[in-house]
Amino acid sequence: MGGIRLRLQGRKAARWAVLTVWATLLAAPPVARAEPKPPESGVADPGAAASSSPLTLPQTVAPAPPPPPPSPEQERDLGMIPSVDPGMDAAYGAYQRGLFITAFREATARVGRDPGDAAAMTLLGELHAAGLGVRQDWTRAAEWFRLAADRGDPHAAYGLAMLEIDGRGVPKNVADARRLLERSADAVPAAATSLGLMLLGDQRPESDRRAVELFRSAAEALDPDALYAMAVLTRQGRGTEKDASEAALWMGKAASERNIAAQVEYGIMLFNGDGIRKDEPAAARMFTRAAVRGNAVAQNRLARLYAAGRGVQKNVVEAAKWHELAKLQGLPDTWLDGALKDMSPDEKKKAADAVNKIIGDQF
Numbered sequence: 001m002g003g004i005r006l007r008l009q010g011r012k013a014a015r016w017a018v019l020t021v022w023a024t025l026l027a028a029p030p031v032a033r034a035e036p037k038p039p040e041s042g043v044a045d046p047g048a049a050a051s052s053s054p055l056t057l058p059q060t061v062a063p064a065p066p067p068p069p070p071s072p073e074q075e076r077d078l079g080m081i082p083s084v085d086p087g088m089d090a091a092y093g094a095y096q097r098g099l100f101i102t103a104f105r106e107a108t109a110r111v112g113r114d115p116g117d118a119a120a121m122t123l124l125g126e127l128h129a130a131g132l133g134v135r136q137d138w139t140r141a142a143e144w145f146r147l148a149a150d151r152g153d154p155h156a157a158y159g160l161a162m163l164e165i166d167g168r169g170v171p172k173n174v175a176d177a178r179r180l181l182e183r184s185a186d187a188v189p190a191a192a193t194s195l196g197l198m199l200l201g202d203q204r205p206e207s208d209r210r211a212v213e214l215f216r217s218a219a220e221a222l223d224p225d226a227l228y229a230m231a232v233l234t235r236q237g238r239g240t241e242k243d244a245s246e247a248a249l250w251m252g253k254a255a256s257e258r259n260i261a262a263q264v265e266y267g268i269m270l271f272n273g274d275g276i277r278k279d280e281p282a283a284a285r286m287f288t289r290a291a292v293r294g295n296a297v298a299q300n301r302l303a304r305l306y307a308a309g310r311g312v313q314k315n316v317v318e319a320a321k322w323h324e325l326a327k328l329q330g331l332p333d334t335w336l337d338g339a340l341k342d343m344s345p346d347e348k349k350k351a352a353d354a355v356n357k358i359i360g361d362q363f
Helices: 009-019 022-026 072-077 090-096 100-113 118-130 138-150 154-166 174-184 189-200 205-220 224-236 244-256 260-272 280-291 296-308 316-328 334-339 345-362
Strands: none
Touching: 090 100, 090 118, 100 118, 118 138, 118 154, 138 154, 154 174, 154 189, 174 189, 189 205, 189 224, 205 224, 224 244, 224 260, 244 260, 260 280, 260 296, 280 296, 296 316, 296 334, 316 334, 316 345
């Protein structure tokens, strides 16, 4: 069963307790930079804060809260659950096919036959944490993870650490969580990333350098958050050499692995030519990828591009649609209000219908 990577919502949800420190730990001090000449078209720089000067570029875009995790059916449709290895045991084979009740029964039977089966215990912890095949129960998940972690399973150690960070099913214990992450970081890329984020909180150069080592290791395994961390830290020169071109490479890799904050920032980099060749159409495509996933910043930037015809053909209906979706999430923009004030009644109706369809499809 070695090498099996579990992909369950319970662990993802717990991990956000660590990832919410991005804005505090990775935000760079404002960098003074010359104010570029406004383009003749009057378009606001997509990197701008929506309600301020349209040409003020933030160094880091804090990621929006994650969208709800996909259902098991959606995970299978998206290819998130890999195909089954013919040599795989029945419990993990059933899990990967989405047969979670069968996976639970098979894993339970395995523990009955072998009370020291750490891999089966880890699977039971995952199923309870995510509520797949059984009622979601953080306490039971923690119990199974602890039993497996005590028997040396690194995935269980990581799962238990995430629960302890968030205080789900167990008392909150960040110190013990850090110990568990140290144990699992070499084997579990997501554990290395989480530990790296904790180390950044130490605010010490030696901790920053160790964090970069962890992020780099996890990034080699294509962990999206590690790739994003490498991009941000390389751009800042924190724990590693400052290099705008290398930062853009890391950011592009993180964006390709669906890190939504990276998609927004990479779009800004592409639009401004920051560490990479300027490419407005590519920037528009990147903003679109994040916008359709519900990121308000990306929706706002995409609206600006449509309003001015930069990187995309000018389209006030599309601009108004994305502008309204961003506003619904608390991101107003007076520049766009002015740019779209002369829309015809028919254009306004089309935009409203498009917004209602998107909202309706989400519920």
